[in-house]
Amino acid sequence: MGRHPCCTKQKLRKGLWSPEEDEKLYNHIIRFGIGCWSSVPKQAGLERCGKSCRLRWINYLRPDLKRGNFTQQEEDLIISLHEVLGNRWSQIAAQLPGRTDNEIKNFWNSSLKKKLKQRGIDPITHKPLSETGAQEEKPKPCVKPIFNPFASFEYQAAFNPVETNANLFHQFQQTYRPLEQNEFMMNFDNSFTSRPNSVYCDYGEALDIPDSCGIQESLNDGSNWNCNIAAQMSSVLGNEVLNWCSSEIKLESPIRTEFEAYKKRLNPCPGLQHVESSEEFSSYLTTSRSQDLSDACFDISRGELACELKGNFLSS
DNA sequence: AAAATTCACAACCGCCGGCCC
DNA sequence: TGGGCCGGCGGTTGTGAATTT
Numbered sequence: 001m002g003r004h005p006c007c008t009k010q011k012l013r014k015g016l017w018s019p020e021e022d023e024k025l026y027n028h029i030i031r032f033g034i035g036c037w038s039s040v041p042k043q044a045g046l047e048r049c050g051k052s053c054r055l056r057w058i059n060y061l062r063p064d065l066k067r068g069n070f071t072q073q074e075e076d077l078i079i080s081l082h083e084v085l086g087n088r089w090s091q092i093a094a095q096l097p098g099r100t101d102n103e104i105k106n107f108w109n110s111s112l113k114k115k116l117k118q119r120g121i122d123p124i125t126h127k128p129l130s131e132t133g134a135q136e137e138k139p140k141p142c143v144k145p146i147f148n149p150f151a152s153f154e155y156q157a158a159f160n161p162v163e164t165n166a167n168l169f170h171q172f173q174q175t176y177r178p179l180e181q182n183e184f185m186m187n188f189d190n191s192f193t194s195r196p197n198s199v200y201c202d203y204g205e206a207l208d209i210p211d212s213c214g215i216q217e218s219l220n221d222g223s224n225w226n227c228n229i230a231a232q233m234s235s236v237l238g239n240e241v242l243n244w245c246s247s248e249i250k251l252e253s254p255i256r257t258e259f260e261a262y263k264k265r266l267n268p269c270p271g272l273q274h275v276e277s278s279e280e281f282s283s284y285l286t287t288s289r290s291q292d293l294s295d296a297c298f299d300i301s302r303g304e305l306a307c308e309l310k311g312n313f314l315s316s
Numbered sequence: 317a318a319a320a321t322t323c324a325c326a327a328c329c330g331c332c333g334g335c336c337c
Numbered sequence: 338t339g340g341g342c343c344g345g346c347g348g349t350t351g352t353g354a355a356t357t358t
Binding site for chain 3: 102
């Protein structure tokens, strides 16, 4: 097994990414999609190794990332999944759309581990510390009541995916909610119409995003690139809120069936696709730690991007 | 107010398995 | 079949912000 040539090269940049680098990488991926990561730096004009580019895209620039704090539901889900899967962060991340394995790993190491210890639970075995023989940390006095994630799982000998996915289902209910009055949907001809009433649209049924666009290939968390691309688009295009569907969101079958039924109930218009609020992407742009990816950073113009999307995603 | 410490998280490192030639 | 390349993954480190002393 040879080492990555990129790792042995000396002149490549390391450390935090600058806004300029982000811009280059972002624009490159948006324009050309993801092909061979090792060739991305050269093509995008970056002095980084392909691996670094891949990581930056997956963990930070990807438009379908959910930003902000973990919700209580996500927290519970991570703890439950960790009990079953251990440190298999990528598999855990696959159950949390919009979250990366790195993000979950960091959250676990910096926060959840501590929380569990304070509750007298061994974060490795998920058993009471008294049982495992480990030193139990004295719980600090807390002002806020502590939510016990195990309350609903204690009775289960093993992890129950149906039960856990109920949380996810709730999230999807939120995602697949009917559009609000001031929201817009995108028509097949790329025009926009506001929503007079709660009609669902579902591009996911009509559009089969081809693998050849290359973008989905690198996503290891099962989430769909097109899921929030519209949110990202709307950020670029203005304030129009586009809702897109991720028709391939991976759900365990029991919940998927329920989800499909739910979708059907809400979707009398199967040729059109649900739209997601742009809030998440907007907030991620503004809460970026190492940089502020304002819309102005990126040179994809409104018309250009619409064209890109038409070309890349509408062709099959 | 400044220094020290803690925390959160972005990024890197190195191993592994799959694929291709 | 074996070597080289690549992407995926989990562990670890580095860095800047926040908090404490």
